[in-house]
Amino acid sequence: MSDSPVMTQGALEAAEHAHPPYQRHHFETVDQQADATNFAMWVFLLTEVMFFGGLFTAYLILRNWYYPAFVAASHQLSIFWGTTNTxxxxxxxxxMAMGVWCAETRRKSGLVLALVATFVLGLVFLGIKGIEYHEKWEKHHVPGFHYSLQSFINPSSDPVAQEYGDKALPMDMARKTELYFFLYFAMTGMHALHMIIGIAILAFMIVRARAGAYTSGHVTFVENFGLYWHFVDIIWIFLFPLLYLISRHQ
Amino acid sequence: MSEHSEHEHHIVSPKVYVAIFAALLILTGLTVAASYLEMGVFNAVVALAIAVIKATLVVLFFMHVKYSTKLTKLTVGAGLFTFIVLVGMTLCDYITRAWGRW
Structure with missing residues (x-):
């Protein structure tokens, strides 16, 4: 090609670069770009799986070690709020899934509606989580200097413990309830942090979607955000039975 | 990377989303109901089994893995495998120690 006239070369380059404005120059095709971006998003989610995996493993081991403490402490969670939040x-x-569909089928107002609904539901989730955290705060069940063992060494003082017929735990075991609540706050707190980040990105997406950003054929951003949001949902799908449900009867 | 023919961008229809949404809500109700039954160790087993089913539905349909490229499927599989190694190997260590808590 070195002996081609300059004019022809310029024209050739222009022809080669006839692609949609959202295709980056280092990708050969839009499909390749979409594949690479999707792959990258999944690799990011795998790092998240490993991150939460460590917390789940810690929960599994400590629950088996300090079983009576974990059972008594988990009775303090409200199944009603947990189910509602699920x-x-x-x-x-x-x-969110409907939002992705709206973007794919170029329905602008539908996409905005779906994103706003997802945004609002995310806030509702955090609000309910706030109610639950507040209850723990008031009962001194937040690990730290103000942590109180009353509900566990003297269950008759606690209506919830009474309802479950909890027996008083010996002092050394009762102290391990703090470990349960530490894991409860670490796991639900990290989950809530992911929600907060997701909600912030949703706000940004709502503004962009109103300007028609995702309904002109380029849906990668909405799609990959959808993957993130569903991933956060999956974490909760496991947190809910492990923290709230499985110790109801023990 | 994948073949071009493989990457026909598949649009999942709202009908599928509604069906999966309904299934997830029903399974949530089921797992809460199951927690009220006295089943001993099986309370945990049933709860986790339902959670795995729910997560699988979300991954396959909401996250489109069922309709994705082989690369994406392989990536998800690798993630699951690595997660099992993380939990499995850690438990191997804890279970085989002589401190007698298991």
Whole structure:
């Protein structure tokens, strides 16, 4: 090609670069770009799996070691709020999935509606989480200097413990309830942090979607955000039974 | 990277999303109901089994893995495998120690 006239070369380059404005120059095709971006998003999610995996492993081991403490402490969580929040989060995953569909089929107002619904449901989830955290705060069940063992060494003082018929734990075991609440706050707190980040990105996406950003054929951003949001949903799908449900009867 | 023919961008229809959404809500109700039954160790087993089913539905349909490229499927599989190694190998260590808590 070195002996081609300059004019022809320029024309050739222009022809080669006839691609949609959202295709980056280092990708040969839009498909290749979409594949690479999707792969990158999944690799990021795998690092997240390993991150939460460590917390789940810690929960598994400590629950087996300090079983009576974990059972008594988990009785303090509200199954009603936990179930409600699971419903809220699953619904938000559904609205997000519908958002992706709207972007793919170029429905602008539908996409905005879906994103706003996801945004609002995310806030509702955090609000309910706030109610639950507040209850723990008031009962001194937040690990730290103000942590109180009352509910566990003297269950008759605690209506929830009474309802479950909890027996008083010996002092050394009762102290391990703090470990349960540490894991509870670490796991739900990290989950809530992911929600907060997701909600912030949703706000940004709502503004962009209103300007028509994702409904002109380039849906990668909405799609990959959807993957993130569903991943956060999956974490909760495991947190809910492990923290709230499985110790109801023990 | 994948073949071009493989990467026909598949649009999952809202019907599928509604069906999966309903299934997830039903399974949530089921797992809560199951927690009220006295099943001994099986309380944990049933709860985790339902959670795995729910997560699988989300991954396959909401996250489109069922319709994705082989590369994506392989990546998800590798993630699951590595997660099992993380939990499995850690438990191997704890279970085989002589401190007698297991």
């Amino acid at each position: 419903g809220v989060l699953i619904t938000s995953s559904f609205t």
